[in-house]
Amino acid sequence: MSLNTLWFMIIAVLFIGFFFLEGFDFGVGMLVPWLGKTDDERRVLINTIGPFWDGNEVWFITAGGAMFAAFPNWYATLFSGFYIALFLLLLALIGRGVAFEFRSKLSSPAWRRTWDWVIFFGSLVPPLLWGIALANLMRGVPIDAHMNYVGTFWDLISLYALVGGVSVVLLFLLHGALFIALRTDGVLRERARAVAMGVGAWATVLTFLFVVLSYFETDMFTRHGIDPGAVPILAGLSLFSVQFFIRAKRDGWAFFMTGLTIVLSTITVFMDLYPRVMVSSLNPAWSLTIYNAASNPYSLKVMTIIALTIVPFVLAYQAWSYWVFRQRIRAVERLEY
Amino acid sequence: MDNLILARWQFGITTVYHFFFVPLTIGLAFLIAFMETLYVVKKDETYKRMAKFWGKLFLINFAVGVVTGIMQEFQFGMNWSNYSRFVGDVFGAPLAIEALLAFFLESTFLGVWLFGWDKLSKGVHLASIWLVAIGTTISAFWILTANAFMQHPVGYVLRNGHAEMASFGQLIGNEQLWWEFPHVWLGAIATGAFFVAGISAYYLLRRRALDVFRRSFAISIVAAVVSSILVAVVGHDQAQYLMVAQPMKMAASEALWNTSPDEAPWTVVAGIDTARHRNTWEIEIPDALSILAYNRIHGRVPGINQLQAQLEQKYGPGNYIPPVRTTFWSFRIMVFAGFAMIGLALYGVFALIRDKLEQSRRYLRWMIPAIALPYIANTAGWIMTEIGRQPWVVYGLQLTKDGVSPTVPAGQVLLTLLGFTVVYGVLAAADVYLFVHFVRRGPEPEDEASDAVQLNVAPL
Numbered sequence: 001m002s003l004n005t006l007w008f009m010i011i012a013v014l015f016i017g018f019f020f021l022e023g024f025d026f027g028v029g030m031l032v033p034w035l036g037k038t039d040d041e042r043r044v045l046i047n048t049i050g051p052f053w054d055g056n057e058v059w060f061i062t063a064g065g066a067m068f069a070a071f072p073n074w075y076a077t078l079f080s081g082f083y084i085a086l087f088l089l090l091l092a093l094i095g096r097g098v099a100f101e102f103r104s105k106l107s108s109p110a111w112r113r114t115w116d117w118v119i120f121f122g123s124l125v126p127p128l129l130w131g132i133a134l135a136n137l138m139r140g141v142p143i144d145a146h147m148n149y150v151g152t153f154w155d156l157i158s159l160y161a162l163v164g165g166v167s168v169v170l171l172f173l174l175h176g177a178l179f180i181a182l183r184t185d186g187v188l189r190e191r192a193r194a195v196a197m198g199v200g201a202w203a204t205v206l207t208f209l210f211v212v213l214s215y216f217e218t219d220m221f222t223r224h225g226i227d228p229g230a231v232p233i234l235a236g237l238s239l240f241s242v243q244f245f246i247r248a249k250r251d252g253w254a255f256f257m258t259g260l261t262i263v264l265s266t267i268t269v270f271m272d273l274y275p276r277v278m279v280s281s282l283n284p285a286w287s288l289t290i291y292n293a294a295s296n297p298y299s300l301k302v303m304t305i306i307a308l309t310i311v312p313f314v315l316a317y318q319a320w321s322y323w324v325f326r327q328r329i330r331a332v333e334r335l336e337y
Numbered sequence: 338m339d340n341l342i343l344a345r346w347q348f349g350i351t352t353v354y355h356f357f358f359v360p361l362t363i364g365l366a367f368l369i370a371f372m373e374t375l376y377v378v379k380k381d382e383t384y385k386r387m388a389k390f391w392g393k394l395f396l397i398n399f400a401v402g403v404v405t406g407i408m409q410e411f412q413f414g415m416n417w418s419n420y421s422r423f424v425g426d427v428f429g430a431p432l433a434i435e436a437l438l439a440f441f442l443e444s445t446f447l448g449v450w451l452f453g454w455d456k457l458s459k460g461v462h463l464a465s466i467w468l469v470a471i472g473t474t475i476s477a478f479w480i481l482t483a484n485a486f487m488q489h490p491v492g493y494v495l496r497n498g499h500a501e502m503a504s505f506g507q508l509i510g511n512e513q514l515w516w517e518f519p520h521v522w523l524g525a526i527a528t529g530a531f532f533v534a535g536i537s538a539y540y541l542l543r544r545r546a547l548d549v550f551r552r553s554f555a556i557s558i559v560a561a562v563v564s565s566i567l568v569a570v571v572g573h574d575q576a577q578y579l580m581v582a583q584p585m586k587m588a589a590s591e592a593l594w595n596t597s598p599d600e601a602p603w604t605v606v607a608g609i610d611t612a613r614h615r616n617t618w619e620i621e622i623p624d625a626l627s628i629l630a631y632n633r634i635h636g637r638v639p640g641i642n643q644l645q646a647q648l649e650q651k652y653g654p655g656n657y658i659p660p661v662r663t664t665f666w667s668f669r670i671m672v673f674a675g676f677a678m679i680g681l682a683l684y685g686v687f688a689l690i691r692d693k694l695e696q697s698r699r700y701l702r703w704m705i706p707a708i709a710l711p712y713i714a715n716t717a718g719w720i721m722t723e724i725g726r727q728p729w730v731v732y733g734l735q736l737t738k739d740g741v742s743p744t745v746p747a748g749q750v751l752l753t754l755l756g757f758t759v760v761y762g763v764l765a766a767a768d769v770y771l772f773v774h775f776v777r778r779g780p781e782p783e784d785e786a787s788d789a790v791q792l793n794v795a796p797l
Binding site for chain 1: 393396397399400401403404405406407408410411413414415416418419421422424425426427428429430432433434435436437438440441442444445446447448449451452453456457496501502503505742743744745749752753756757760764767771774775
């Protein structure tokens with residue numbers, strides 16, 4: 001396997017980690033103002049992700065850094081091309097990140113309500129944009145011979161892209177509701193289960209609609225034929241199974257299955273792209289690939305050695321941090337802020 | 338306005354704003370780690386209250402630093418895509434390593450530290466804040482590796498129209514980096530130290546929570562003396578290296594239009610006429626520029642006009658002179674702020690030794706606005722080093738105007754510039770408001786019982 005392929009996989013893994021982890025904490029963020037009726041309940045909800053959300057977000061920052069290092073042209077084209085989308089994403093992430101730290105620092109209800117809504121929108125906008133971005137990545141965008149994006153922001157918005165955006169929002173909402181069910185008990189847990197029941201069906205329908213549309217909108221069909229292969233089919237099956245686990249009140253299994261859906265769907269997107277990283281809708285020859293977008297072999301070798309040395313430690317201590325805070329959070333105990 | 342100007346403003350605003358928060362994060366992390374170490378070693382609850390109080394302020398500051406840091410990393414791709422394509426092969430690596438090695442460490446262990454007071458043993462809890470502090474330092478090292486490459490590119494080859502990494506060892510062995518990194522890091526420690534000293538002074542003046550703030554002041558003023566003296570010493574070494582790497586920046590920062598005599602005087606202040614390439618008046622200290630540049634009382638320092646001629650010969654026709662006024666004055670602001678810091682810190686230590694600190698009320702009052710001094714010095718230093726590198730984005734390799742994203746319309750850059758500036762403004766206001774609120778409220782009271790009651794009445 002070439003280092004170019006390895007780095008494509010490393011970046012895929014970073015996005016998989018990001019969507020799996022931030023998936024539930026975006027979901028929790030969207031649910032904070034709706035599920036938490038009292039201030040204490042909202043605090044409990046935020047504390048379910050309190051020690052983790054920042055570390056989860058680093059997966060995305062690292063993915064950005066890895067793109068810059070391994071595929072500078074991908075980084076340059078994507079970030080300058082999806083300019084306004086990225087601007088909105090950054091505003092959302094800025095607002096949300098600050099809101100988690102600021103909201104509880106003052107007791108004024110108006111102050112807290114304001115930040116709760118920042119958390120809501122800051123958690124809603126990113127998955128919507130991610131869905132839109134992934135749809136466009138698969139379908140292709142206007143990229144010229146010099147690897148520059150020559151479309152506008154509105155070229156990114158289409159029915160297909162919006163279906164993609166909404167399905168990611170619903171998937172994350174479901175994932176987040178199940179995470180809350182795992183991390184709390186009593187009334188919050190019951191409410192989270194109810195949300196998961198309601199959202200679960202819609203998430204499934206929208207996601208399948210998106211897959212069907214993908215057959216028409218992207219070159220998936222011409223490249224792979226009708227049978228998409230094992231990974232997307234397993235993704236679909238795991239999403240179906242969530243319904244049954246929720247009804248059986250097996251929160252752990254349901255959460256595992258939404259996680260699996262997210263992981264396998266992300267793999268599907270990357271498999272569909274490979275070996276391209278950005279598809280040009282103007283001319284297939286102008287697409288960015290893992291070869292024409294990449295750093296030189298020496299640079300990739302250095303980065304490979306460094307990444308393979310550090311990543312095991314990162315995984316170990318992040319896993320440890322989840323283990324430290326494995327207990328359910330109860331409103332009666334003293335809450336750390 | 339074209340998108341080059343707008344993109345430059347956006348970069349400047351984002352970077353300066355981001356760097357308001359970074360140095361305090363670094364400096365405060367070490368001071369808190371030190372306080373908690375004393376708590377664990379001496380088993381004295383006062384140190385725990387100290388760590389918690391400063392930890393609260395640390396978090397408010399950290400949050401803004403993190404979120405603006407994302408923008409800092411992504412704007413290379415957004416506004417500077419040609420730059421990113423040109424140097425990404427070299428420049429992307431330190432950024433990716435920074436995220437892998439530092440950001441995960443900081444964010445994970447800060448979460449553990451913040452939520453883990455009752456869940457971890459004292460030793461593990463202490464280790465987490467040290468890992469946060471070490472993480473901030475690693476982060477500074479790698480981002481400065483990237484910056485050092487822009488200042489003094491090494492370890493690359495030009496191939497297929499862009500810079501490719503040729504030696505990772507040279508990249509991190511860049512001499513520029515090894516002057517720049519300690520200088521920035523010590524400046525950050527000084528920022529944390531003056532912050533803690535200034536707020537402690539406020540409490541000493543009001544005679545509140547004296548047990549916490551006497552010790553906080555003592556710790557921070559010692560850190561302030563050491564760091565503010567060392568930052569100047571390293572800065573002096575860095576200036577000598579500037580003579581090797583970017584003599585034009587040195588000449589511009591001195592408004593030295595023509596090559597100096599063998600014993601070069603240092604211009605304290607001057608009236609600068611950039612159109613006519615001369616200074617209308619100046620106040621000079623004999624020999625001091627030779628000392629600054631070479632650490633000797635002899636030595637010619639090349640002037641702007643002569644260097645411009647040399648650079649035209651090397652790189653072709655063009656204007657290779659950075660904005661002289663900005664470079665000159667930002668350097669002076671940094672140096673004057675630095676000397677004021679050394680003076681204040683030394684006075685504080687002597688007052689402390691002679692047990693006269695709390696009677697020196699005027700000094701304590703001065704220490705509150707003195708919190709701003711390191712911020713001024715940090716900002717001015719970065720403005721000097723980045724403006725002084727112009728017109729290059731990567732010195733000698735790429736001009737700033739060639740690095741900008743070619744297909745992003747100016748209207749969009751303007752929109753995001755305005756958008757981010759407004760958000761930065763709101764965040765700064767909220768941040769300062771919270772700081773003032775928590776400083777007024779003070780640390781948690783001594784015994785745990787009243788601690789819990791207070792938490793129920795007004796949760797933090």
